[in-house]
Amino acid sequence: MTELKINFERLWQELEELARIGQDPRGGISRPSFSLADLEARKWLKEKIEAAGLTYRQDSAGNIFGRLAGKTPQVVMAGSHLDTVVNGGRFDGSVGVLSALECLRRIKEENLELYRTLELASFTDEEGNLVGDFLGSRAFTGQLKEEQLKNARTQFGPPLAEIVEKAGLKVENIPLAARERPEILAFLELHIEQGPILEEEEIPIGLVTTIAGKRYFQATFVGRSGHAGTIPMELRQDAFISLADFALRANQLVLRKYEDNTLTIGRVVLKPGSFSIIPGEADFTLDLRSQNRQELEELEKEILKLAREVAATRGLSFYQQLVDSTEPIVVPGSILNRLKALSERLGYDYRLISSGAGHDSQILAAICPVGLIFIPSPEGLSHVPDEKINPSDLEKGANLLLQALLELASV
């Protein structure tokens, strides 16, 4: 028997259509959740879902679903997100949603009888452009509380309440998404690797075994500002020099003692922030990640201790605030073994891989078994305008997703 395959030309065509929504004159695609571009993409997806004969639904968190009913209402779900970082690429998230759409559409076209119900999902604000990553999937899985959202300000300035209202939602109803949720049996996500490993090894499919947990801190060294020309070097409490000292030592510590973990300082603001003034304050973001829960805890402790030590040695103060955190997850063997077996049956070369980036599937893991399939990211590029994929890898990834959905939806 010939196995069912996706219509790759149609999938590729739709990725190109979607990439035209939110093009940023400064480069790439800027489609943060509930921006005008995102609202346009949501409308586009709704039309695609309905044109495919699937049942469209949006929940209280703005998550979008397309349903293909089976004999039982229990749902096997696949999806990802359509939002992007500012000046992001065209594949992060999109390949997962549009591949799921294509899978369900092909199954519908063939009038295949399903025992279980299939749903594609597109989750709100995976990228955390508003108030932290995974707003939609956190709401969907009951991991958000109204108190966290009601007075939340977004990094763009306006309160979350105002932004979601323009999209026809109510901030106080976002946590209700969990109550509206059907019973979910499994969640599958196809995503770009966002790293260089698969490309370097020329392997089209990565089967994810663990997803890194992370700690996001907003942190500050506070020293003493002063005139750059009049305070001798040896009398300074320069907040930036403390940050530089900390950054170098922390980097070395992770390289030496926490192999496979990462530490990133991605944003720095010095205050007052002028050519001729010694910085009295150095605000910075600190991103710690690990595939292992215990290591993540130790890393966090040791890094914060180091920061306090650097501050104490140099006569400054150090403050930090936890902004966001996720826990590492392990993909269940039941799903992983099925994906291995299917890859072998389809003749696709694959490798096991861990994910340093967070994904909606990591959040879904709180309520059901999840699986995460990677396709290569040429040059390891992601979250940048130059994000790429090889069409043949996507075709394999989407066909693997299709077969996995078919299996999970039968008996």
Added chain:
Amino acid sequence: MTELKINFERLWQELEELARIGQDPRGGISRPSFSLADLEARKWLKEKIEAAGLTYRQDSAGNIFGRLAGKTPQVVMAGSHLDTVVNGGRFDGSVGVLSALECLRRIKEENLELYRTLELASFTDEEGNLVGDFLGSRAFTGQLKEEQLKNARTQFGPPLAEIVEKAGLKVENIPLAARERPEILAFLELHIEQGPILEEEEIPIGLVTTIAGKRYFQATFVGRSGHAGTIPMELRQDAFISLADFALRANQLVLRKYEDNTLTIGRVVLKPGSFSIIPGEADFTLDLRSQNRQELEELEKEILKLAREVAATRGLSFYQQLVDSTEPIVVPGSILNRLKALSERLGYDYRLISSGAGHDSQILAAICPVGLIFIPSPEGLSHVPDEKINPSDLEKGANLLLQALLELASV
């Protein structure tokens, strides 16, 4: 004979009046040149000059003068500036302008006959809020060219031409200030120290012997950005880590080898500047200062070489652009000896001191002998809302200025 003294209560009162102009709700005083607050301060100064019976004049660069004519048109000048940094203090610049005003007013009140003409001066944009420090005094001394200004953009955004036009000036005429200049025989400036030395030694008067020259660079390390979770630490070209490495080494180099010189990194911008993205670019300001011309040149060379080495070692690129520079100056013995003798005659304790900060007098040194008198800055604070002075120090400084002007204006 009783020596002529300033009216200190009046001077203090006027400092308080001026401090009410440009109060910033975020703290201190924000009175950058040609802001609404600065225009108000200019109007206020004009009224004070005219009320004192002095002749008001504004030149093509917006520098303001108040003249007390002597028998000859050659001018002995004293002054400073009324503009402030954003969220600055109430004394930096202001004490020099208002003390000069008080000195001329007292001489006028006593109807003292002068051989030479006295002028007070308030120079435009000493703080460089628009397009680099000393716009007014550079124009006044013929150190600015029209080409540098015509298409200049200010750090606030709008072109310089637009900003000065709102103040009734024309950008192409700014360099003409040098042609309108009378013959200047000497320039004296009273200023706060902006450092901790005089306060620590409890000495009310600092007689400046040298003023530091500086180099302002806008510089960048360029590496490669990437996802914080997916690029292993050892494969990164993290622009911030290179900057941290450079900053620490450069700091140590100055401390070890260039005593009394300074290096300051006051502003840092990481790009793209997000929690979860390895910075591909680290833009920063670099401020180098020295009292010695040759040392400044060597320091500049060695620091830039170090930056290139750090970049090369880590596989990144380094770029820099010179944004502004001034040369160190030595205060002429003729002026310094006169100020010493007068301080002794007045019974004021003084010490010789060097200035790490730049001053209008440094720019005026290109056309005439200059003198610079410091009064203590409690806690070394300057360019901050908390900037302070002791009234008794100001009284001494202003009386020293008065005696020096009287001497220089007679024969």
